[in-house]
Amino acid sequence: MIMEIIIRNRIKIDQQEELVKEIHQGELKKGEHQTLLKYQNAANEKVLLKFDENEVIMTRFAKRPIKMHFHPEIPSLTEYEGLGELSILTNALSIDHESRTIKINYQLSQGAQKIADYHLRIDWREQNVEGETNG
Structure with a gap:
C-alpha cells in the first residue's frame, strides 16, 4: 500500500533546538x-x-547500515560511521495503529557523554493514485 x-x-x-520535517512517499506492509x-x-x-x-x-x-532499536525498557547500542558506538535510551514510545502515528522520545549518548535529545514523530496516511492523501 x-x-x-x-x-x-x-x-x-x-x-x-532544531526542528526537521520531511515528507516521503513510501510503502506499508502488515505482517502477522x-x-x-x-x-x-x-x-x-x-x-x-x-x-x-x-x-x-x-x-x-x-x-554502512545503521540499525536503531527503540524500546522504553531496554537501552540499545548502534554503530554510526565516524562516531563509533552510540547508546540509545528510549524515554517514551507510543505506537498508535489507529491514528497511524509513532512517537519516540530518546537520547543518544557516546559513553557517558550525552549527544542529543530527540522527539521523533512519524505519521503515515494512504495516498491515492493522483497523489492526494486520505486519512
Missing part, C-alpha cells in the same frame, strides 16, 4: 506480528521501520 510518510524530529543539543514502513530519506538512503506494540526498529541503509 502506497503511503505518505511525514517525519517530524525535534533535536535538542545543549541549549540549541509486525508492521513495516519503507521509504527513501532526503539523503537517498532506504529506510525501513519495523514495529509492533512494544518496539520500533529503524534501519537506514547507508554505506
